[in-house]
Amino acid sequence: MDVVYRKERESDYRQSESVVREAFWNRYAPGCCEHFLLHVMRESGAFIDDLSIVACAGSRVTGIVAGMGGRIETDDGRRLAVATLGPVAVAPEYQGRGIGSALIGRFRDAAALLGFAAVVLCGDPDYYCGRGFSAAESYGIRTGDDMYADALLVCELHEGVLQNAAGRYFEDRIYDVDLEAAALFDRDFPAATPLVGTPSQRRFEMLAALRRKA
Secondary structure, three states: OOEEEEEOOHHHHHHHHHHHHHHHOOOOOOOOOHHHHHHHHOOOOOEOHHHOEEEEEOOEEEEEEEEEEEEEEEOOOOEEEEEEEEEEEEOHHHOOOOHHHHHHHHHHHHHHHOOOOEEEEEOOHHHHOOOOOEEHHHHOEEOOOOEEEOOEEEEEOOOOOOOOOOEEEEOOHHHOOOHHHHHHHHOOOOOOOOOOOOHHHHHHHHHHHOEEEO
């Protein structure tokens, strides 16, 4: 069945959250909280409806990408509006078909039309650097607490816009997930078993530790 990409609708919300849960379960931590993140993102003033895009096979949501407004505060006193990408997820049985890459590409295109300077995310360089992203450190861009991080990645939406953009990147506070609230939210979904010490969790722990003082 062909996959169709379109803007997410309110009627998609539960399906989208379920896809995110399936894709992230035990990936970065035992269980996951990303489906709760997607749920509460929509309540934030920084949430951008036009960046919430789904992949559908018939009436089924098979993938979702969403994002928020963020900013880079440059060392020379400027503020650049950027789009924070995440979460992006594809239902496990649809992975490996290019749906994730297509969602990311559509997110970038939509963010460019909205006038954002760049897309920023925290993710695995092994995946995202093959999809148009590069190390934020190569532009002198650090985390909000002024650290270089291997997982902090950027994609220019207009050529050269980050060449003199050294500074600190700030994402919306909604990404600091309330884990207790996430656990309560998860009770409304089918029971699933949290696992500890998976290879993807160990990879995440290694990447998270790759932070250096600027």
